[in-house]
Amino acid sequence: MSDLISECAYSIGASIDMMPFIPEMLSGLWDIGASSERIVELVGKNYKKNKASCIDLGCGKGSIAIKIAKNFKFNVLGIDGIGGFIEEAKQYAKKYNVSNLCKFEVNDIRKMICKNKKYDLVIMAAVGGVLGDIGITVKKLKRVTKSDGIIIIDDCVLSDDSLFKSDKYLFFSEAKKCIKSQSLKIIDYYMQSDLEMKEINDYNTKIIKKNVERLKEKYSDKIRLFEKYVKNQIKESEELVKTKGIIWVLNNKSKKIR
Ligand SMILES: C[S@@+](CC[C@H](N)C(=O)[O-])C[C@H]1O[C@@H](n2cnc3c(N)ncnc32)[C@H](O)[C@@H]1O
Numbered sequence: 001m002s003d004l005i006s007e008c009a010y011s012i013g014a015s016i017d018m019m020p021f022i023p024e025m026l027s028g029l030w031d032i033g034a035s036s037e038r039i040v041e042l043v044g045k046n047y048k049k050n051k052a053s054c055i056d057l058g059c060g061k062g063s064i065a066i067k068i069a070k071n072f073k074f075n076v077l078g079i080d081g082i083g084g085f086i087e088e089a090k091q092y093a094k095k096y097n098v099s100n101l102c103k104f105e106v107n108d109i110r111k112m113i114c115k116n117k118k119y120d121l122v123i124m125a126a127v128g129g130v131l132g133d134i135g136i137t138v139k140k141l142k143r144v145t146k147s148d149g150i151i152i153i154d155d156c157v158l159s160d161d162s163l164f165k166s167d168k169y170l171f172f173s174e175a176k177k178c179i180k181s182q183s184l185k186i187i188d189y190y191m192q193s194d195l196e197m198k199e200i201n202d203y204n205t206k207i208i209k210k211n212v213e214r215l216k217e218k219y220s221d222k223i224r225l226f227e228k229y230v231k232n233q234i235k236e237s238e239e240l241v242k243t244k245g246i247i248w249v250l251n252n253k254s255k256k257i258r
Contacts (some may be wrong), residue, residue, distance in 0.1 A: 023084030033126020058127035060091025
């Protein structure tokens with residue numbers, strides 16, 4: 001098992017030596033992968049009970065966890081491997097008056113899914129393949145999901161007619177097949193439009209480009225490191241726009257699959 005910091009670095013497209021600067025580099029971005037607003041919408045549409053325990057695995061700065069606590073009054077545990085993000089998440093929880101509903105912890109997702117505790121709502125958004133491919137990921141997430149609970153995964157796929165191919169991404173129909181093979185019911189999904197994907201990427205890149213100028217002035221001996229990071233982010237964004245952002249909403253019920 002690779003160490004936690006390498007895993008986190010990989011998931012955000014940073015090198016290890018860039019990690020101490022990541023909280024400053026991403027300052028001004030609350031959502032750092034998935035659209036928290038879309039996830040909240042999908043929870044409201046698909047989870048009708050008025051009580052739930054929720055875990056957000058790879059919660060980043062807590063945007064999803066906090067909005068879920070705020071909108072639905074659910075208790076949420078947010079887990080992330082980056083201490084700086086967890087500290088920011090706690091500050092946001094205070095700002096939004098939901099500290100009583102939210103708990104944030106530095107921990108490893110791979111360890112959390114081996115614990116015995118189960119949740120009504122399990123979220124893993126924009127974390128990538130830390131648990132394996134989509135089939136293995138849902139299999140592992142089922143372990144921490146109550147029977148009849150909901151799993152929400154934000155991921156990327158290729159549309160079935162995509163001309164772009166990459167070992168990193170499955171086609172939509174392949175991903176669907178992998179999920180169903182784990183006896184999970186796909187109760188809903190949201191596929192981002194190309195425009196939405198582009199707008200989010202452009203916005204994030206704009207903020208990062210602004211932050212990098214400040215960081216270059218502050219740490220003049222790290223200019224090459226920062227430039228390499230930004231170059232890599234732009235390259236990743238260019239690849240991402242060839243894919244489709246997808247949010248899967250899965251029900252942990254061993255019923256006939258649609
Ligand atoms: C792209 S960010 C997404 C954050 C958040 N879910 C969002 O959408 O705003 C991926 C997050 O997963 C975390 N992560 C990756 N692997 C992890 C692991 N094994 N344990 C805990 N956190 C992990 C990273 O630290 C990072 O904050």
